[in-house]
Amino acid sequence: MQWVALLISTSLPPPSSPSSTASSTELPATAEALRGLALWCLQFTPRVALVEGVAVVMELESSLRLFKGLAALKARISDEAPDLGVQGIGWAPTAMGALVMARCGVLDLGDRLLQPVLDELPLTALSAAAVHAETLTRAGINTLGELRALPRGGVSRRFDAQLLAAMDQAYGLRAEVFAWQDIPETFSVRAELPAREDRAPALLAYARPLLMQMCGWLAARHAGATGFTLRWVHDSMRAKDAGEGGELTIRSSEALRDLEHFVRLLAEHLAKLQLIAPVGELRLEALGVERVTEQSLSLLPQSLCGGESLALVLERIAARLGPERVLQPYLVDDHRADWATHWGPVLKRRARRQSEVPELPAPTFLLDEPLKLAVRDHRPHYQGPLMLLVGPDRVEGGWWDRLPGTSLTRHVMRDYWVAQSQTAGALWVYSTRMDDGELAWFLHGVFA
Template identity: 25%
Template sequence: MLPAMSHRRILSLWFPRLGAERLIRRDPTLGRVPFALVRESGNMQVLASLSVAASRAGLRRGQPLRDAHAACADLLTRIEAPHREAAFLAALHRWAGKFSPWVAQEPPDALVIDLTGCAHLFGGEEALIAQVRQDCDDLGLSVRAGIADTLGAAWALARHAGRSAASARSGDAIDQEARATRSRAVKRRHWERGGAAPPAPADQAPALCIAPPGQAHGALAPLPVAALRLDADMVAQLARLGLRRVGDLIGQPRAGLARRFGTGLVRRLDQALGAAPEPVSPVAAPERFAVRMSLPDPIGFEADVMAALDRMLPRLCERLERRGRGARLVRLEAWRADQGMEWREVGLARPAHDPDRLRPLLAMKVAEIDAGFGIDMLRLEAVAHEPVHAREKVGHLEAGRAVAARLSSNTAFDDLVGRLGARVGLEAITRRHPAESHIPEKAALTLAAAWSDPADDWPERRRRPLLLWRPEPVAGPDTPEPPGRFRWRGRDFTATGAEGPERIAPEWWLDDPEWRSGQRDYWRVDTDRGDRLWLFYAHGASLSPGWFCQGAFA
């Protein structure tokens, strides 16, 4: 029987320059100059993520962009893209799975890993931290790490280890001293004469910080109170009372702290010390279905690419079928010998894991790929996929209908939609569905054919014209009876027959400007020119009455 583990071990990883270094990885020239990402904050732009060169120039996160340009004229900036940084953090989440299966994200720039029982697989906690640092160096990322018994303590060590508590006084400390004392301020730069250097910035402090098991109190005591994950206002309130370090709070009565600052401060303190539980809630990595083929020699012919697809498609579809999934969007990536990459995507009207349905769509895109000096690797991925159920459970009343639907089901139309969508886009292929409205122009909805089922529940209504447009005035007698002669669009018409009326009232719960004319009497009018028009007489609830034309029958 294995002995129970007495201590949990939590690893907190903080990437202080995640946004900036994500772009530096794509364009290394950005790392040679002061570079930062900016975000909108109120009515101004502020720095959100800085490169190492920008920090060395004296810039800081949260600084207004205009002040940053005044301090560093050659600062280069880009707009922050939170969705791309979230995707990058998700990729780091998958990487962190090599250390433990229990990994959680702390958006926008951190990960939490439960290392309980895993550190010995890497030679201990220090060796594991060294492996993390080596991997991040290879990826071009800055990282701060902290290991402790609790999530709160690991979070504090990763972000605030090596930092001293800030002074409670505002402004420049030298400006608050006497003039004679201020004149000797230059002598205080003792680190230029061989003394100890000042504390490093938060993102440049030593990255290795481990609190031994059961010693979270001693590791947290010298840290500033901001290490307890408190907001800036509460940190300022505590500093005004002389409570600048976590050690100043540990010995205080909990009741007094809760009464003065609220229960949030006490909860954060207890979580960091292990008196209150704070579990690590991992998020399962999304399922990815992809296959690739590395080629011994570069290829450039369409037939060779299709031969490779014939070997890759069955493997991809087999994985999808095993998981009960069907591909909706498939991406083909062609990696060239010149380090370039081209990709094409095809969509399906219905999720499928049948190679015979995917191959014709991919064949239409292969001819568009520029092979360049040759393709040496192909990758096929189901970017979007949905569940595919092999059978459906129905009751006795629905059994007959389900069997009939299954017998009449045909994938030919779905394949046709997919083929057309590969050329013009799936969004361009639409179908009509009934809507819950008696107003003619609102009686149907236009939906994408690939993401909707055929409509089989059209209500029993009177015939509607094939073409509808906004009502256009018709010159004719001002009477509710259909006109014998009228003028429309600059042409004279003679009515040879009329069918109606069909009275339609406006939706009284909506103030539609098009229906302020009140009730309408619609007529189907045949003319001597061969047109069959849809005319209506507006009774004029708030406007003048009259005749209008709104559509034409086939």
């Protein structure tokens, strides 16, 4: 078995209940931190439990291959966990052994076995022994190894039964039983700020751990979020007209759980925000949660280029400049090539609609305005005479598309052809009747 213990406080629980989990009324800030840390841990394994009100333990043996091995998983947890308030990390074959090592600053066993490593650690690292530390110290017992060398019968009669049980669990001689954390259906967390903050950009440092918890929760549910709402509560010493607080909702064009992208978007919005009163608490809620398709972990690379995708970069630019200033093209269900593409804000999610499949192949490039061609002997010319290869394909309609402010419409009736030019290659041309009844030819597109 491979356990890791994440300690958020170096202090021990109250002596009266060494093995119980602290309630939210006893340690409200610690309880919130533990709950958020457990949400983040659920992305690695469903076997996550709270221990003694100050730590989270998780069993990772079955998750090592999924996260590229023990070394890679250790590096990731050691790098990310401190941002969630973790002050100590311990890796061991038992959960209580890992917690004891985390309290003493021992990261892992290295090349040693569990027993000799634990034997060297002080009594105070084990909660059940810390309750009797004063009595044991007067008897010359200062380490777990010295305590373990005492006769078990005498220890059982002199002290409570929890001491031997806790020692056996730490050394792997007795099974450990935990109440596993469930993955909540919705995500909503809060965090109290250590000090009043009156600058909006500074809230990013406190919001980042909340976003980490949200991304961990999304990964545990194999889902993504299309946005989130960050709410802040003003300090009780605020002005009367400041109100209770405020909120900021950030949307994405697609469901994802990319922490750095969410952080960048939030930073852009906070940079433009002015707080009307100091903030003492933050709350975060996930929006638009939906299941996402997992990336393939095949040996072949998914992309030959690194960095952010274009969609994520455009979202960040839109957050800085405003959504109405960053536009993207999108297709509409219109068989007229001139108006089949519209432009809209990049952040809007648009469902793709299936259009009728044209009989002719579509050109690679369209001209901004169709170019009228010369006609000689009833044959269109463009850098020489054109040879009509495929066609005609009749496109007719637009009586409903009225020009703004006028009574005119964009009604067209065209016969499209694929034509061949000896110098310009394959072209997309059409013929139409002008107002005077004359048949005219136009160049509308070019095939690459």
